[in-house]
Amino acid sequence: MRPDVETDPGSAPLEMGDKGMMLHIANFGSLTQILAHVIAEVRGSVNKDVNGAELLYSLLNAPWLQSQLKVESILHTPTNSQGSSPPVRVHLLFFSAAIQNPSNEARELYALLSHPHLQGATIRRDDVTGEIYIARVIHGGLADRSGLLHAGDRLVEVNGHPVFGVEPEQIIQILVSTHTVYSPIICWSTAWYSVTLQKELWWSQPYHPHTCAILSYKSVFFPHNSGFRRSLRLCRQPRGQAFGTSQFCTLRCPTNCYSSLAKPYEEVVRYQHHPEHPHRLIALLGPSGLGVNELRRRLIEINPKVYQGAVPHTTRPPKCHEESGREYHFISREQFDTMVCNHRFIEFGELRGHLYGTSVDAVKDVLASGKICVIDIEPYALESVRTAELRAHVIFIKPPTVEQMKCTRMNSHIITSDYTSQPFKDEDFQEIEDAGRNMEQHYCQFFDHVIVNDGLQAACVQLLTAVRRAQDEPQWVPAAWIRPTDQS
Numbered sequence: 078m079r080p081d082v083e084t085d086p087g088s089a090p091l092e093m094g095d096k097g098m099m100l101h102i103a104n105f106g107s108l109t110q111i112l113a114h115v116i117a118e119v120r121g122s123v124n125k126d127v128n129g130a131e132l133l134y135s136l137l138n139a140p141w142l143q144s145q146l147k148v149e150s151i152l153h154t155p156t157n158s159q160g161s162s163p164p165v166r167v168h169l170l171f172f173s174a175a176i177q178n179p180s181n182e183a184r185e186l187y188a189l190l191s192h193p194h195l196q197g198a199t200i201r202r203d204d205v206t207g208e209i210y211i212a213r214v215i216h217g218g219l220a221d222r223s224g225l226l227h228a229g230d231r232l233v234e235v236n237g238h239p240v241f242g243v244e245p246e247q248i249i250q251i252l253v254s255t256h257t258v259y260s261p262i263i264c265w266s267t268a269w270y271s272v273t274l275q276k277e278l279w280w281s282q283p284y285h286p287h288t289c290a291i292l293s294y295k296s297v298f299f300p301h302n303s304g305f306r307r308s309l310r311l312c313r314q315p316r317g318q319a320f321g322t323s324q325f326c327t328l329r330c331p332t333n334c335y336s337s338l339a340k341p342y343e344e345v346v347r348y349q350h351h352p353e354h355p356h357r358l359i360a361l362l363g364p365s366g367l368g369v370n371e372l373r374r375r376l377i378e379i380n381p382k383v384y385q386g387a388v389p390h391t392t393r394p395p396k397c398h399e400e401s402g403r404e405y406h407f408i409s410r411e412q413f414d415t416m417v418c419n420h421r422f423i424e425f426g427e428l429r430g431h432l433y434g435t436s437v438d439a440v441k442d443v444l445a446s447g448k449i450c451v452i453d454i455e456p457y458a459l460e461s462v463r464t465a466e467l468r469a470h471v472i473f474i475k476p477p478t479v480e481q482m483k484c485t486r487m488n489s490h491i492i493t494s495d496y497t498s499q500p501f502k503d504e505d506f507q508e509i510e511d512a513g514r515n516m517e518q519h520y521c522q523f524f525d526h527v528i529v530n531d532g533l534q535a536a537c538v539q540l541l542t543a544v545r546r547a548q549d550e551p552q553w554v555p556a557a558w559i560r561p562t563d564q565s
């Protein structure tokens with residue numbers, strides 16, 4: 078349903094002629110002014126690359142604007158001896174029936190260009206109820222092409238901020254202030270929608286009445302250098318052992334590792350973990366060297382009766398003090414290969430001729446024991462943990478600024494690419510920051526929670542709280558986890 082459109086008292090009505098739509102234009106001054114505004118705004122937007130070429134191109138090539146320009150050129154052709162244009166009737170055969178008032182459309186374009194992050198939709202507040210609605214969706218614009226936003230949909234939440242009673246200008250501010258990250262918009266109409274849009278890109282998705290959908294932008298191509306760590310963390314030696322003798326693995330990424338992550342959207346539902354069901358897996362993700370393993374280790378140390386890591390598998394022979402199923406599950410290479418073929422590993426790698434991996438079964442063992450399993454993963458492993466079986470709650474460990482890391486890591490050591498332990502250098506911090514930014518850019522749609530690892534104590538407390546909430550409070554999860562389909 079199209080909402081009422083505010084009409085301009087200065088603009089004239091449309092009439093239908095026998096060959097098409099007849100436009101009676103009485104106020105040429107305002108039309109000229111509007112077009113001048115539009116062109117100035119477009120120029121400004123292009124210069125600043127504010128809204129992307131695609132939106133500008135589609136808007137400027139919209140038939141209604143072309144029509145306006147034709148009207149404009151006709152009106153500026155001197156028609157009488159005084160050189161002024163009298164009110165005329167202009168026959169617009171190509172005018173879209175959907176466009177009811179070109180002056181309003183031009184103003185809308187102007188408004189859109191002024192607020193680029195609304196991405197082709199405008200909002201309005203119901204003065205009686207205080208609720209915020211999608212007022213217009215520009216025909217052919219990005220919002221329109223997404224097929225998700227409809228005029229009349231009620232806006233519930235933007236970027237986690239409830240919008241009830243909030244001034245539309247403030248909502249725009251929320252969007253503008255977060256324009257480099259995702260801007261999820263949750264609407265209610267005949268269905269719940271959770272729409273994530275980033276910059277100028279929208280992705281289309283089917284309409285699912287009475288369900289919730291999350292639409293997320295992501296790069297079509299996932300770069301392979303986005304913050305991969307130097308080692309498989311499962312190979313990390315216990316604290317106190319010499320780093321020089323520790324074993325590290327080279328990552329082996331399955332060829333199809335990005336397949337399901339490349340889906341442009343996923344349907345989500347609100348999910349409350351049932352106390353009698355196994356706990357949700359906690360998967361920590363973050364750039365190498367930031368302290369993901371340190372946080373995981375500390376969490377388990379806080380209460381080993383509640384939190385536990387998964388026991389990795391390896392093909393190397395056990396050492397005399399090691400017991401199968403405690404430090405590692407010791408298996409043959411053939412067994413390991415079979416597990417790889419059967420997709421039983423969340424992550425695996427090879428070091429000095431031996432294979433190491435964290436298996437789904439090792440995680441399930443911990444969950445079956447009633448404990449909360451906490452693992453750290455590489456981005457490629459997201460696909461293996463975001464399943465109906467493990468229901469991973471993904472926590473991104475985010476770097477603070479380089480300057481903050483310099484202060485907090487003064488006495489800490491990093492494992493370098495040649496696997497020695499050394500004090501952090503400035504370039505290490507820069508690398509961590511870059512890797513964190515990369516990860517966030519490409520995978521943030523999968524993060525259930527973000528913790529900045531600045532002070533270790535504070536980060537630990539936040540982790541503890543987040544892990545408890547993941548089990549105790551309702552969370553958005555993929556609908557396929559709750560209602561498995563053939564594809565899931």
Ligand SMILES: Nc1ncnc2c1ncn2[C@@H]1O[C@H](COP(=O)(O)OP(=O)(O)OP(=O)(O)O)[C@@H](O)[C@H]1O
Binds near residue numbers: 310486530536
């Ligand atoms: N907030 C912090 N303040 C000070 N030191 C920290 C902090 N977080 C981690 N560290 C230290 O930084 C070093 C690297 O941490 P950790 O080994 O956990 O990194 P990581 O993210 O697991 O990376 P990788 O797996 O590549 O080794 C460790 O010495 C750890 O104690």
